[in-house]
Amino acid sequence: MSPVKPPLSLRGLSKSYGGQLVVDGFDLELEPGRCHGLLGPNGAGKTTTLRLALGLIGADAGTVELLGYPMPDQARLARRKVGVVPQVDSLDPDFTVGENLQTYGRYFGLSGKVIAERIPSLLDFAGLAGKADAPILTLSGGMKRRLTLARALVNDPDLIFLDEPTTGLDPQARHLIWQGLRRLIAQGKTLLLTTHFMDEAERLCDVISVMDKGRIIVRGSPRELIAGHIEPHVVEIYGDGLGEWSACASSFCRRCEQAGETLFCYTDDPEKLVAELEASQGLRYLHRPANLEDVFLKLTGRDLRD
Amino acid sequence: MSWYPVWRRNFLVWKKLAGPSLLGNLADPMLYMLGLGYGLGGLLPAVDGVPYLNFLAAGTLAYSVMNSATFETLYSAFSRMHVQKTWDAILNTPLGLKDILLGELFWATSKSLLSGIAILLVVWVLGLYADLGMTLALLPVALLTGFCFAGLGLAINAVSPNYDFFLYYFTLAITPMILLGGVFYPPTALPAWLAGIAAWLPLTHAIELARPLILGNWPKACCRMRWRWWPMGRWDLPPP
Numbered sequence: 001m002s003p004v005k006p007p008l009s010l011r012g013l014s015k016s017y018g019g020q021l022v023v024d025g026f027d028l029e030l031e032p033g034r035c036h037g038l039l040g041p042n043g044a045g046k047t048t049t050l051r052l053a054l055g056l057i058g059a060d061a062g063t064v065e066l067l068g069y070p071m072p073d074q075a076r077l078a079r080r081k082v083g084v085v086p087q088v089d090s091l092d093p094d095f096t097v098g099e100n101l102q103t104y105g106r107y108f109g110l111s112g113k114v115i116a117e118r119i120p121s122l123l124d125f126a127g128l129a130g131k132a133d134a135p136i137l138t139l140s141g142g143m144k145r146r147l148t149l150a151r152a153l154v155n156d157p158d159l160i161f162l163d164e165p166t167t168g169l170d171p172q173a174r175h176l177i178w179q180g181l182r183r184l185i186a187q188g189k190t191l192l193l194t195t196h197f198m199d200e201a202e203r204l205c206d207v208i209s210v211m212d213k214g215r216i217i218v219r220g221s222p223r224e225l226i227a228g229h230i231e232p233h234v235v236e237i238y239g240d241g242l243g244e245w246s247a248c249a250s251s252f253c254r255r256c257e258q259a260g261e262t263l264f265c266y267t268d269d270p271e272k273l274v275a276e277l278e279a280s281q282g283l284r285y286l287h288r289p290a291n292l293e294d295v296f297l298k299l300t301g302r303d304l305r306d
Numbered sequence: 307m308s309w310y311p312v313w314r315r316n317f318l319v320w321k322k323l324a325g326p327s328l329l330g331n332l333a334d335p336m337l338y339m340l341g342l343g344y345g346l347g348g349l350l351p352a353v354d355g356v357p358y359l360n361f362l363a364a365g366t367l368a369y370s371v372m373n374s375a376t377f378e379t380l381y382s383a384f385s386r387m388h389v390q391k392t393w394d395a396i397l398n399t400p401l402g403l404k405d406i407l408l409g410e411l412f413w414a415t416s417k418s419l420l421s422g423i424a425i426l427l428v429v430w431v432l433g434l435y436a437d438l439g440m441t442l443a444l445l446p447v448a449l450l451t452g453f454c455f456a457g458l459g460l461a462i463n464a465v466s467p468n469y470d471f472f473l474y475y476f477t478l479a480i481t482p483m484i485l486l487g488g489v490f491y492p493p494t495a496l497p498a499w500l501a502g503i504a505a506w507l508p509l510t511h512a513i514e515l516a517r518p519l520i521l522g523n524w525p526k527a528c529c530r531m532r533w534r535w536w537p538m539g540r541w542d543l544p545p546p
Contacts, residue, residue: 056397076400084398090391094319103318106311107399155399 005068006030007159007190008053013062014214015048022048024214026062030159035181035191037205039198039296041305045214046194047087050161053192054079067159080108083152083160087167089144091136097123097147098132101154108155118154125183126150127176142173149180160184162193166200178204198293208292212300222292230290230298231255231266235273238262240282252276259302266290308401312409313416315392320417331417332424335370339363339428342490354492356436356521363434364517365489367425367444368451372509375418375452376480379459380472383410387463407460414456415449422448429520436522443519451512458508483509488517 006029013026023045030036040046051057052064055075064071069078092100098119105115123129126146131139139147145165152160162181166174174197181204185191195201201208202222209219218225226232231254237245238261246263249256253267265273270287277285320327339362347358354361386392393406426444428434435441462475486500487493487509493501504510518525 054398076402079398079400082398086391086394086398088391088394090395092315092319092392093390094322099318103311103315104395104399106314107396107401109308109311109400 004032006065007032007067008192009063009065010049010053011063013049013052013064014060015052015057016060017048022214023052023059026211026215028209028216030190030192031207032158032190033185033188034206035185035193035204037201037208038192038194038211039196039201039208040194040211041300043305044211044300046211047163048214049211050163050192050194054082054084054161080155081158083155083157085145085148085152085160085162085165087163089148091144091147091151093136095136096132097128097134097136097139100136100147101151104151105154110155115154118156122150122153125153125180127180140173142169142176145169145173145177146180149177153184157189159190159192162191164195165193166195166197174200198291198296202292210296210299217299218295225295226290226292229295231268232290233267233270234288234290234294235265235267235270235277236262236286236288237265237277237283239284241280242283245280245283257302264294266294309405309408309412312396312401312406313413316386316409316413317416328420328424331370331374331421335366335373335421335425336428339366339425354517354521359432360434360520361492361517362490363425363429364444364520365487365513367422367429367448368509368512368516369484369487369489370425371418371422371448371451372455372480372483372512374421375414375455376459376475378414378417379410379456380463380466380475381469383414383460384463384466384469384472386410411453411456411460414459415452418452418456419445419449422452435520440519440522440524444516447512447515447519451516454508454512483507486510488513 008028008030010026010028013023014021015023026045026049028038028049038046038049048057052059053066053071055064055066055072055078058072066075066078067081069075071078092103095103101119101122102112102115105118106112119132120129123132126149128143128146128150131143136144136147149165165181166177169177178200181191181193185204191204193201193205206221207219208222208225209216210225211217218229220228235253237249242261242263246256246258249263249265252273253265253270256263256265258264267273274285274287277283339359343359343362347362350358352358396406397403422444426441426448429441430438462472466472482503486496486504487507488504489509493504493510496504515525
C-alpha cells in the first residue's frame with residue numbers, strides 16, 4: 001500500500017454493450033504527478049474506460065476510485081478536482097473566449113469573482129492572452145484546442161483526462177499543446193492521455209498502457225516498451241524487385257513483415273542488410289531506430305479496426 | 307439549485323440574441339391574433355358574449371406559451387445536446403444529467419412565460435380584458451402551461467434520434483392542439499366525438515384556465531384536468 005491514494009484506480013473493470021464485452025477485466029492505477037498514456041486501436045475500449053473512470057457510466061463489474069471517491073456514486077465530489085479535455089469540440093459557440101471560461105467555471109460552483117481572477121493566467125497558459133473578448137468563431141482549430149485545455153483547468157484540477165488532445169492539429173499547434181502539458185506535469189498534476197500519435201505518447205508519457213479488446217496488453221515506460229518488445233533497428237524496404245528480394249530477406253534480419261508494397265525488417269544488427277540493399281538495383285530503403293509505433297503495430301497487428 | 311448554472315448559461319446566450327428571438331416568439335402569435343381577431347372577427351357576431359378579438363386573446367396566450375416551450379425543448383435543447391455537445395461538456399463537471407434537465411426545464415418555462423407576458427401586454431394595451439386585476443392570474447397560468455409543455459418537449463427530445471422526428475410530435479400533437487384545443491373557437495362548437503378528443507389535450511386545459519380570466523370569471527375547469535403532468539412524474543435517470 002502506498003501512503004498516498006492513487007488519483008485513479010480501476011480494478012477488475014468490465015463493461016459490455018449489447019452482449020459485446022468492451023472493457024474486459026481492466027486494471028489501472030495512476031501514480032500522482034505523472035503522465036500516463038492509454039494507447040489502443042479504434043474500438044479497443046479507451047473511450048469507454050475514460051467514461052467509466054469519470055463515472056459517466058456504471059461498470060458491470062469491478063470498482064472505480066477517482067481521487068479516492070468511489071464512482072459513480074460520488075462522481076459529483078470527485079469531479080470537482082478533475083479536468084477533462086474531450087475529443088470533440090464542445091466550446092459554446094455563442095460565447096466569447098472569456099465567457100466560455102466564466103460559464104464553465106460556474107458548473108464547478110465557483111463564483112464569478114474567483115473565475116475572473118483565474119482567467120488571465122489561464123489565457124496566458126493557453127497562449128490566448130488578450131483574446132478574452134474574441135468570439136469562438138474567429139479562433140483557429142489550434143486555438144480552440146488550447147482554449148479547451150484552459151477550460152479544463154478552470155477548477156484547478158489534480159487529475160486531467162485528455163482524450164486525443166492534438167488530433168487534427170498542425171505541427172505548430174501540437175507542439176504548443178505539448179509545451180502546455182509539460183508545464184502541467186511540472187506543476188505536479190496527474191495526466192491521463194489517450195492518443196493515436198505514438199510520438200506524442202513517447203514524448204510526454206512516463207508510463208504507457210497499451211490496450212486492445214478491452215484489456216491491457218503491456219505497460220511500461222516508452223523506453224522499456226521499445227527495449228522489451230522490439231528489435232532496436234528497423235529497415236523499411238520498397239521499390240522494384242521487392243517481390244523477389246523479400247524471399248531472401250529473412251536471412252538478413254530477425255523478423256520481417258510485408259505491409260502492402262513495403263517490407264519491414266526488424267534487426268539487432270542492420271549493417272549486413274544495409275550493405276546488401278546498397279548494392280541492389282531498384283530497391284529503396286529507410287533505416288531508422290525502432291519506435292513506439294513499431295511496438296504498437298507488433299502488439300495490436302496491422303489490420304484496420306473501424 | 308445546482309441546476310442554476312445551466313439555466314444561467316441558456317439565459318446568457320439568449321440575452322445575446324434576444325432581439326431576433328423575441329421577434330420570432332412574439333410577432334407570429336401577435337399577427338395571428340390581430341389579423342384573425344380584427345379581420346375574421348369583423349365578420350362574426352360576438353363569441354361567448356365578447357368581440358372575437360377578446361375571445362382569441364386567451365387562446366393566443368396559451369398557444370404562444372406552448373410554442374415557445376416546445377421549440378426551446380425540442381430544437382434548441384436538441385442542438386445543445388447533439389450538435390454543440392454542451393451537455394457533454396457539462397457532464398464532465400460536478401453537474402449531472404438531472405441538473406441539466408432541470409436547468410433546461412426551468413429555462414424553457416422561463417422563456418415561455420416571457421412569451422405569455424408579451425401577449426398579456428398586448429391584452430392590456432388593447433383593453434381586451436373584463437377585469438384588469440383578474441388578468442394578473444394569467445401569469446401563474448402561463449407558468450404552469452410553459453412548465454407542462456417544457457416537460458413534454460424534453461420527453462419527446464429524449465426519444466428523438468434526429469430533428470426530423472420532431473415532425474411526428476408537431477403533426478400528431480401540437481397542430482391538433484392548436485386547431486382543436488379551443489384557440490380559435492369555443493370547444494362546444496365541435497361535434498361530440500371531436501370535442502371528446504379535444505378534452506384530452508393539455509392545451510385545452512390551459513385555455514380553460516386562461517379564457518375565463520380574460521372574460522372576467524374565475525375558471526371552473528381546474529378540477530377537470532385529465533392528465534397528471536405525467537412527463538414530470540418520474541425520474542428514471544442514471545446517477546449524476
